[in-house]
Amino acid sequence: MDKMWAEGRSVFQKGNIMTGRERVINCIKHLETDRIPHYIELGSEELEKMRQFTGISNYQNTLDNDIDMVGIDGGYTEATNKPGYFTDAFGVCWNRNGVDKDIGVIDSCILCGPEDLKSYSFPQIKEEQVREKLKQLSENGRDTFKAASISFSMFERAWTLCGMENLLVFMIEEPEFVHELLGKICDYNCRLIQIALEYDIDGICLGDDWGQQKGMIMGPEKWREFIRPQMKRMYHQIKCADKYVIQHSCGDIEAVFEDLVEIGLDVYQTFQPEIYDMADVKRKIGDSLTFWGGISTQTLLPFAAPREVMEVIIRTAGIMKGKGGYILAPTHAVPGDVPAENIEVMAEIFRNQEKYFY
Numbered sequence: 182m183d184k185m186w187a188e189g190r191s192v193f194q195k196g197n198i199m200t201g202r203e204r205v206i207n208c209i210k211h212l213e214t215d216r217i218p219h220y221i222e223l224g225s226e227e228l229e230k231m232r233q234f235t236g237i238s239n240y241q242n243t244l245d246n247d248i249d250m251v252g253i254d255g256g257y258t259e260a261t262n263k264p265g266y267f268t269d270a271f272g273v274c275w276n277r278n279g280v281d282k283d284i285g286v287i288d289s290c291i292l293c294g295p296e297d298l299k300s301y302s303f304p305q306i307k308e309e310q311v312r313e314k315l316k317q318l319s320e321n322g323r324d325t326f327k328a329a330s331i332s333f334s335m336f337e338r339a340w341t342l343c344g345m346e347n348l349l350v351f352m353i354e355e356p357e358f359v360h361e362l363l364g365k366i367c368d369y370n371c372r373l374i375q376i377a378l379e380y381d382i383d384g385i386c387l388g389d390d391w392g393q394q395k396g397m398i399m400g401p402e403k404w405r406e407f408i409r410p411q412m413k414r415m416y417h418q419i420k421c422a423d424k425y426v427i428q429h430s431c432g433d434i435e436a437v438f439e440d441l442v443e444i445g446l447d448v449y450q451t452f453q454p455e456i457y458d459m460a461d462v463k464r465k466i467g468d469s470l471t472f473w474g475g476i477s478t479q480t481l482l483p484f485a486a487p488r489e490v491m492e493v494i495i496r497t498a499g500i501m502k503g504k505g506g507y508i509l510a511p512t513h514a515v516p517g518d519v520p521a522e523n524i525e526v527m528a529e530i531f532r533n534q535e536k537y538f539y
Contacts, residue, residue: 197215198215199214199215200324200325201218201246201247201248201323201324201325201326202247202324202325202326202327202383203324204216204218204247204326205218205247205248205325205326205383205508206326206383206425207505208471208505208506208507208508209425209447209448209471209505209506210505211468211471211504211505211506212505213505214505216534216535216538217498217502217507217508217509217534217538218247218248218326218508218509219245219246219247219508219509219510219531219532220246220247220248220250220473220508220509220510221244221246221510221511221515221524221527221528221531222250222511222514222515223240223241223514223515223524224514224515224516224517225517226516226517227515227516227517227519227524228240228241230517230521231521231524234521234525235521235525243528244528244531244532245531245532246325247325247326247508248325248326248327248328248508249318249321249323249325249326249327249328250327250328250329250330250386251314251315251317251318251328251329251330252314252329252330252331252332253311253314253315253329253330253331253373253376253377254270254330254331254332254333254334254370254373255269255270255271255304255307260274264278265277265278266278266288267285269341270304270307271291271303271304271338271341271342272291272304273287273288273291273341273342274287274288274289275287275288276288287341287344290342290343290344290347291342291343292342292343292362293343293344293347294355294358295351295355295357295358298358298361298362298365301342303365303369304369306369306372306373306376308376311373311376311377312376314329315329315376315377315379315380315382316380318380318382319380319381319382326383326384327381327382327383327384328382328383328384328385328386328425328427329373329377329380329382329384329385329386330385330386330387330388331370331373331374331385331386331387331388332388332429333388333389334366334370334387334388334389334415335363335366335367335370335387335389335408335411335412336348336363336389336390336391336398336399336407336408337388337389337390338366338389339359339362339363339366342362343362345398349398349399352399352403352406352407356406356407359407360407363407363408363411364411366411367411367414367415370387370415371414371415371418374415374418374419375418378418378419378422378424382424383424383425384419384424384425384426384427384447384448385415385419385424385425385426385427386427386428386429386450387412387415387426387427387428387429388429388430389408389412389428389429389430390429390430390431390432391404391408391430391432391434391437392430392431392432392433392434392456393432393433394432394433394455394456395433395456396433396436397432397433397434397436397437398432401436401437401440404437404440405437405440409437409440409444412428412441412444413444413445416444416445416446417444417445419445420445425447425448426445426446426447426448427447427448427449427450427473428441428446428448428449428450429450429451430449430451431451431453431512431513432453432456433456433457435457435462438462438466438470439466441470442466442469442470446470447470447471448470448471448472448473448508449470449471449472449473450472450473450474450508450510451473451474451510451512451513452472452473452474452475452512453474453477453479453512454475454476454477454480454481454497454512455477455479455480459472459475459497459500459501460500463500463501463503463506463507467503467504467506468504468506470506471505471506471507471508472501472506472507472508473507473508473510474508474510474511474512474513475497475501475507475509475510475512476493476494476497476509476510476511476512476527477511477512478511478512478513478514478515478516478519479512481493482511482515482519482523482524482527483516483518483519483520483523485523487522487523487525487526490523490526490527491526491530491537494509494527494530494531494537495530495537495538497509498534498538509531511527
């Protein structure tokens with residue numbers, strides 16, 4: 182253990198205390214920071230568990246995150262005649278009565294084929310609500326890195342409308358339809374981005390899962406054909422405003438890391454240790470990308486004892502910290518199956534890195 186701590190210390194450098202915003206921006210620029218920037222987001226079940234465990238009603242605020250992020254893409258409205266069912270801004274009905282209480286699974290398809298797109302109307306952006314969220318974010322009084330988030334930003338939005346299997350088949354059999362659909366989704370997102378860029382924020386996070394546990398859902402070739410052109414449009418819009426681009430994708434997307442750097446990506450989230458050889462990826466592309474994640478919500482936090490959680494966090498920091506480029510975080514919003522004790526030890530290390538890393 183002492184050896185591991187020493188190895189962790191060797192990659193850190195103390196300096197003047199930075200604000201969260203300064204820390205994250207220096208990190209993205211691959212400059213040294215006073216400590217590793219960190220971020221913890223708890224899912225609704227886990228957040229309630231921590232409130233009960235600690236007796237602190239505003240527990241999320243005690244985590245001292247270096248990043249504040251708010252979603253601007255619509256959200257859900259409960260369907261009053263079907264308890265547990267929710268309808269999103271695009272008209273897709275979600276069933277949350279199963280295992281996934283935070284998102285759910287789609288109940289039925291809206292676009293069953295190319296002909297349905299002709300009659301489908303994209304939702305009107307609720308601009309007043311979006312602007313109020315952005316105003317609160319930009320004026321919250323905290324010296325944090327502030328990001329607006331658009332989830333289901335491309336592939337995910339398309340498959341929620343069509344169905345996953347249908348969309349993958351359409352990529353082969355109806356490519357013109359897929360290009361048209363993704364283009365319309367991008368148009369919608371670009372308007373959201375345009376609104377967000379009017380506010381004093383630092384970046385935009387685009388959420389869109391492309392990966393499986395091994396490899397990409399649609400494969401890198403189809404990703405380059407259909408997804409890359411639309412992501413490039415959005416990245417370009419963000420970069421032209423001198424803001425940072427953050428891309429969330431679960432799963433193995435290493436095959437397109439270089440594509441993402443080429444079109445302007447700054448930060449990749451989420452970096453899953455059960456998928457990536459972290460040291461190898463850091464060595465190969467760590468000078469070009471900042472990686473966000475590394476602390477597994479899949480295999481570590483739900484099952485390990487607190488001592489192991491501590492050891493893995495210290496070891497991960499030692500691998501990833503060199504030359505900036507790393508945001509210390511769980512690999513996803515923490516689900517409800519994680520013991521409260523593991524959240525507490527993770528939060529303690531994140532907040533008090535000088536006790537563990539230096």
